[in-house]
Amino acid sequence: MPHDATTLLPQNSFKAPFVSQDLFREAMSLLGAPVVLVTTDGPGGKQGLTVSAISSVSDTPPTVLVCLNRSNRSHQAFLKNGVIGISVLSPVHHELARVFASRSVEPDEKFAHGSWTLGETGSALLSDALVTLDCDIDAIHSAGTHDVLFCGVKSISTNTDAEHGLAWFSRDFHHLPVKLPVKRA
C-alpha cells in the first residue's frame, strides 16, 4: 500500500442499530482530550479557534493531525494558507479557550486576548502555551462533516515552567500535573 495515499475499504455486510448524534456525542464526551488553539495566517486570512480533536500521528516525520468542521467559517483559511500554528493550553487559559471557541467573536477580537509570537509559517503561537507546534499542512482527509488536517511539524517550543496541563473530559476542564523536569526544547 502506498504510504501517502488513502485506501477505501469495501463496505462490510454487517448491519447494526442506528447510532444517533446524541448517543455518539455522549460517548465522545468520555474520551479525554487536550485543549489547543489552532491558528493560521496568509492569503486566506487570519483565523483561530479552539480544538480538542487533535492527535499525535508519527515521529518520522513529526506529524500531528487536527480535525476541523468544514462548516466552521475559519476552515477555508486553513486550507488556503496551508499552515497551522498549534498552542497547547494549560489551566491559566480557560478564558482564552472559551473566547476562541466562540463562533460569534471576530478574529481580531479573539487575538486581542493572550500574548502572541509569530511562527516561521506566519501562524500565531501563544507565548505562554504549554507547547507550541509550527506546522505546514501536508495533506487533508475528509470524513463526514470534518476535514482531518495532517500537519508536518516544523518547529516546537516547550514551556518548562508549566506545572499543569489542561484536559477536556465529561464536558468540563480538568488540570493534569506535569511530571518534572520537562526537557527543554
Next chain:
Amino acid sequence: MPHDATTLLPQNSFKAPFVSQDLFREAMSLLGAPVVLVTTDGPGGKQGLTVSAISSVSDTPPTVLVCLNRSNRSHQAFLKNGVIGISVLSPVHHELARVFASRSVEPDEKFAHGSWTLGETGSALLSDALVTLDCDIDAIHSAGTHDVLFCGVKSISTNTDAEHGLAWFSRDFHHLPVKLPVKRA
C-alpha cells in the same frame, strides 16, 4: 473538494530547524489523551493493543480515528479484518492497559485478562469499559510510520456506573471525574 478523498497540498517553501524524535516525543507527552484498547478478529486473526492516539472525527456519520504503527505486528490483522472494537478504559484498568501495551505478550495471553463480550463485527469489547464502540474500518490514510484508521461507529455502549475516566499525560495515568448523570446508551 470530494469528501471521501485525500488532498495532498503543495510543499511550502518555508524552512525550519530539524525537529528531533526526542523533542517531538517530549512535546507529545504533554498532549493529554485517553487510554483505549483496540481489538479485531476475523480472517486476519485476533489481535488487541493499547492505544492513546484516538480522536472523535464526525457525528454524521459517527466516525472516530485511531492511529496504528505499521510496524506493530497486529497492524495487518486490523486491515485484513476491516473491523475494530474500541474499549475506553477507566482507572480500574491500569494493569490491563499495561498488558495490552506489551509487544512480548501473545494475543491469547492478553485476552485472558479482563472480561469480554463480542461485538456484532466480531471484535472483542471490554465488559466494564467506560465506553465501547463497535466499528467498521471505512478508510485508511497513511502518514509517516503510521496508518490512520477511519472507523465508522456501528454501535455504542456506555457504562453509567463509572465515576472516573483515564487519561495519559506526562507519561503517567491520571483519573478524571465523570460529571453525573451519564445518559444511558
